[in-house]
Amino acid sequence: MARELWEGNQAIAEAAIRVGLEAYFGYPITPQNEILEWMSKRLPELGRAFVQAEAELGAINMVYGAACTGARVMTSSSSPGISLMMEGLSYIAGTEVPMVLVNVMRGGPGLGNIAPSQADYNQICKGGGHGDYHPIVLAPASIQEAVDLMPVAFDLAEKYLNICCILIDGSIGQMMEPVELPEMRPVVRKDYPWAVNGAKGRPRRILTSIYLDPPEEEKTNLRLLKRWREAQEKEIRYKEYFIEDAEFVVIGFGTAGRVALSAVRAARAQGIKVGLFRPITVAPFPYKRLAELARQASAFLVVEMNAGQMLEDVRLAVNGSIPIEFYGRLGGVVPFPDEILSEIQRVAKAKLRADSDPIADWMKRMEMIAR
Amino acid sequence: MATLMVPENLVYERPHSFTDAPTHYCPGCTHGVAHRLIAEVLEEMNLTERTIGVAPVGCAVFAYNYFDTDFVEAAHGRAPAMATGIKRCLPDHIVFTYQGDGDLASIGMGEIVHAAARGENITVIFINNANYGMTGGQMAPTTLPGMKTTSSPDGRDVETQGYPIRMAEMLATLDGAGYVVRRSLHDPANIRKAKKAIRTAFEVQERKLGFSMVELLSTCPSNWNLTPVESLKWLEEHMLPFYPLGDYKVAPAVAAAKI
Numbered sequence: 001m002a003r004e005l006w007e008g009n010q011a012i013a014e015a016a017i018r019v020g021l022e023a024y025f026g027y028p029i030t031p032q033n034e035i036l037e038w039m040s041k042r043l044p045e046l047g048r049a050f051v052q053a054e055a056e057l058g059a060i061n062m063v064y065g066a067a068c069t070g071a072r073v074m075t076s077s078s079s080p081g082i083s084l085m086m087e088g089l090s091y092i093a094g095t096e097v098p099m100v101l102v103n104v105m106r107g108g109p110g111l112g113n114i115a116p117s118q119a120d121y122n123q124i125c126k127g128g129g130h131g132d133y134h135p136i137v138l139a140p141a142s143i144q145e146a147v148d149l150m151p152v153a154f155d156l157a158e159k160y161l162n163i164c165c166i167l168i169d170g171s172i173g174q175m176m177e178p179v180e181l182p183e184m185r186p187v188v189r190k191d192y193p194w195a196v197n198g199a200k201g202r203p204r205r206i207l208t209s210i211y212l213d214p215p216e217e218e219k220t221n222l223r224l225l226k227r228w229r230e231a232q233e234k235e236i237r238y239k240e241y242f243i244e245d246a247e248f249v250v251i252g253f254g255t256a257g258r259v260a261l262s263a264v265r266a267a268r269a270q271g272i273k274v275g276l277f278r279p280i281t282v283a284p285f286p287y288k289r290l291a292e293l294a295r296q297a298s299a300f301l302v303v304e305m306n307a308g309q310m311l312e313d314v315r316l317a318v319n320g321s322i323p324i325e326f327y328g329r330l331g332g333v334v335p336f337p338d339e340i341l342s343e344i345q346r347v348a349k350a351k352l353r354a355d356s357d358p359i360a361d362w363m364k365r366m367e368m369i370a371r
Numbered sequence: 372m373a374t375l376m377v378p379e380n381l382v383y384e385r386p387h388s389f390t391d392a393p394t395h396y397c398p399g400c401t402h403g404v405a406h407r408l409i410a411e412v413l414e415e416m417n418l419t420e421r422t423i424g425v426a427p428v429g430c431a432v433f434a435y436n437y438f439d440t441d442f443v444e445a446a447h448g449r450a451p452a453m454a455t456g457i458k459r460c461l462p463d464h465i466v467f468t469y470q471g472d473g474d475l476a477s478i479g480m481g482e483i484v485h486a487a488a489r490g491e492n493i494t495v496i497f498i499n500n501a502n503y504g505m506t507g508g509q510m511a512p513t514t515l516p517g518m519k520t521t522s523s524p525d526g527r528d529v530e531t532q533g534y535p536i537r538m539a540e541m542l543a544t545l546d547g548a549g550y551v552v553r554r555s556l557h558d559p560a561n562i563r564k565a566k567k568a569i570r571t572a573f574e575v576q577e578r579k580l581g582f583s584m585v586e587l588l589s590t591c592p593s594n595w596n597l598t599p600v601e602s603l604k605w606l607e608e609h610m611l612p613f614y615p616l617g618d619y620k621v622a623p624a625v626a627a628a629k630i
Contacts (some may be wrong), residue, residue: 065456
């Protein structure tokens with residue numbers, strides 16, 4: 001397919017359609033409205049299901065119902081809307097049916113704003129709704145990567161009978177870039193042995209998340225955990241830049257990782273031996289690879305558009321073996337490459353301690369910025 | 372005994388669209404009657420093999436154990452949304468929800484109103500027993516003024532706890548509603564009328580004539596602190612005047628279909 005200029009949200013919607021999306025249910029919220037709008041035009045003309053729900057609660061429960069039939073189904077929303085969907089996401093996880101969720105994050109907490117943010121990393125990567133479960137979370141840094149991850153997201157959701165979330169922010173949703181979209185594939189509803197579609201010539205099927213007998217619920221939890229451990233083993237994705245001879249490594253996902261890449265390139269031009277590690281699966285998180293990198297690098301610099309949520313995962317991976325520094329912008333502020341470049345320059349020269357408190361140090365520097 | 376079991380003498384048996392599971396409902400509760408009416412209709416219309424039920428949260432949370440059809444279990448109040456998702460992906464299947472008054476008229480008010488407004492081609496069986504049965508008899512949106520419950524111990528005070536909601540009347544105002552009626556399960560004559568309404572509701576769905584709902588006035592002897600027989604009488608004396616039986620919406624297309 002030729003490269004065309006696409007808006008992020010629309011490209012994501014069209015990519016989902018082309019890889020066999022059968023049904024979409026959503027509710028308007030900025031900055032992801034273009035997904036809903038695109039679906040509202042395209043799905044009916046293709047004879048597929050589209051409903052603008054009365055609220056995110058309705059939308060996620062429509063997704064729940066559709067997922068139970070074995071249809072390829074997704075929804076999309078942004079931070080406050082995702083919060084509303086948490087009830088349904090927990091039920092979907094507990095019922096072990098697949099779905100794709102596109103989360104176009106914006107500034108929070110509360111109503112916040114509509115600017116790009118990464119402040120919902122913990123919410124989605126650590127489960128979100130009640131109960132022991134882990135969604136699979138993919139964090140692309142460009143529209144092309146988001147488009148390429150759409151079929152992956154559906155495949156992962158269906159393989160692990162789980163929620164697979166494409167986690168982006170308003171900037172990726174709203175920007176335009178040249179993109180190559182996938183070819184249109186025919187819709188093929190798989191004949192799942194669990195799907196409810198009428199008990200014709202077979203015993204009836206029940207899909208539920210209730211296990212009143214605690215040992216049965218425990219078995220269900222163990223089943224979820226087993227699949228999660230398998231995903232941790234098999235599905236880790238990340239991208240590395242200038243890692244081979246890197247003396248220290250910048251770590252950032254999504255937009256923060258992309259901005260950091262510009263800064264790393266500029267630093268390399270100045271002769272600073274710095275690399276970039278950009279996790280694509282933020283859940284499961286690439287702990288093992290980061291532990292390896294911690295043996296090579298003298299320090300890590302974590303860059304996020306939040307107050308250090310992924311930082312906690314990096315600290316877990318490193319386990320105190322090397323110093324970790326942090327740089328974050330909050331509330332919908334996107335860092336400029338120059339800001340990250342000065343952080344890289346600072347880290348390159350500084351005498352760092354593995355037992356320092358990266359948040360405390362960053363907050364001191366933030367007071368200068370926010371003044 | 373054996374002579375009683377020959378098919379020629381068999382005038383009453385368990386509907387085949389039921390499983391063999393004994394229900395968990397309290398003695399004298401009318402959930403069992405409502406279940407049986409649905410099962411009879413599914414069997415008579417030959418729908419068992421292409422029906423998907425949506426169970427609520429409440430006393431009927433385990434409804435899926437009793438019907439020999441595919442079933443899903445919804446979150447509290449969300450059954451109409453879940454049914455929407457199923458129906459949109461399986462438009463030629465029959466999808467019904469079975470919901471109590473707390474589920475449908477309180478926490479699920481948004482979902483039910485919008486499913487009806489969209490003319491969602493699903494059938495809703497709505498059990499109105501004027502309280503939250505499963506959680507121990509708290510005040511529901513349908514609890515009558517002055518009625519004592521575990522969360523309105525001095526009787527529902529409309530000044531502070533508001534007024535009951537008449538769901539059938541309310542949903543009937545929506546253009547998407549094809550068939551919305553209220554029936555009662557307090558005596559055999561009314562049970563027969565309730566079955567006829569359930570049959571009509573499923574026919575409306577089968578003919579794609581829009582949203583259908585049958586509200587069934589029901590008893591809750593355990594939480595009303597009455598015997599089953601007293602409960603039936605209480606329903607007749609107190610609920611019927613407040614919740615009049617009737618056809619609140621029979622859309623022109625439904626009337627014309629002469630079901």
